Amino acid sequence: xxxxxxxxxxxxxxxxxxxxxxxxxxxxxxxxxxxxxxxxxxxxxxxxxxxxxxxxxxxxxxxxxxxxxxxxxxxxxxxxxxxxxxxxxxxxxxxxxxxxxxxxxxxxxxxxxxxxxxxxxxxxxxxxxxxxxxxxxxxxxxxxxxxxxxxxxxxxxxxxxxxx
Numbered sequence: 001x002x003x004x005x006x007x008x009x010x011x012x013x014x015x016x017x018x019x020x021x022x023x024x025x026x027x028x029x030x031x032x033x034x035x036x037x038x039x040x041x042x043x044x045x046x047x048x049x050x051x052x053x054x055x056x057x058x059x060x061x062x063x064x065x066x067x068x069x070x071x072x073x074x075x076x077x078x079x080x081x082x083x084x085x086x087x088x089x090x091x092x093x094x095x096x097x098x099x100x101x102x103x104x105x106x107x108x109x110x111x112x113x114x115x116x117x118x119x120x121x122x123x124x125x126x127x128x129x130x131x132x133x134x135x136x137x138x139x140x141x142x143x144x145x146x147x148x149x150x151x152x153x154x155x156x157x158x159x160x161x162x163x164x
Contacts, residue, residue, distance in 0.1 A: 005157050007125050008118035011139045011147035012047075014059070019051040022060055022105035026071060029063050029104050049136055049148070052108045059145050061108035062136065071107045115140050116149060122157045125149050 037046035052061040114132035
C-alpha cells in the first residue's frame with residue numbers, strides 16, 4: 001500500500017549521485033551538476049544537487065542548484081548601479097566582492113540540517129521537507145547516509161495514493 005511505503009524504497013542511492021569536495025570552487029560544483037543533467041528535446045533531466053565530501057571523503061553536505069543560484073545572484077549584485085547608488089549599497093556590494101571567492105563549503109547545506117531515517121514513511125519525509133523548506137533529504141540508516149530522497153520521489157508516491 002502506498003501510504004505504508006518507506007523512504008528506503010524510493011530513495012536514490014549515493015552511488016548514483018555526483019560529488020564534489022567541500023574546498024572546491026563553485027565552478028567545479030557547477031560542472032558536476034551539469035554533468036549529472038541530460039536533455040531530451042527541450043526538457044532537462046537529472047539531479048538538482050551534488051554530494052559534498054570532506055578531505056576524508058566523508059559526506060558532509062549537499063549543494064543544491066538553488067544554493068548555487070543564490071550565490072550567483074549575490075555575485076551579480078556587485079554590478080547593480082542602483083545598489084551602489086544608495087548609502088548602504090556600497091557597503092553591501094563591497095561585502096559581496098570580498099566573498100566572491102566562495103567555495104562549496106560556504107554555501108552547501110550541512111547534513112545535520114535535515115535528514116530522514118530509511119525506515120520512516122514517505123509521509124514523514126514529506127512533512128520534514130515542508131518543515132525545513134528543502135527539496136531533498138539525506139537518508140540515514142544506522143547513523144550512516146545511504147541515499148537521498150527527493151521531492152519528485154515523494155510526489156510519485158503521493159500520485160499513487162491519489163489514483164487509488
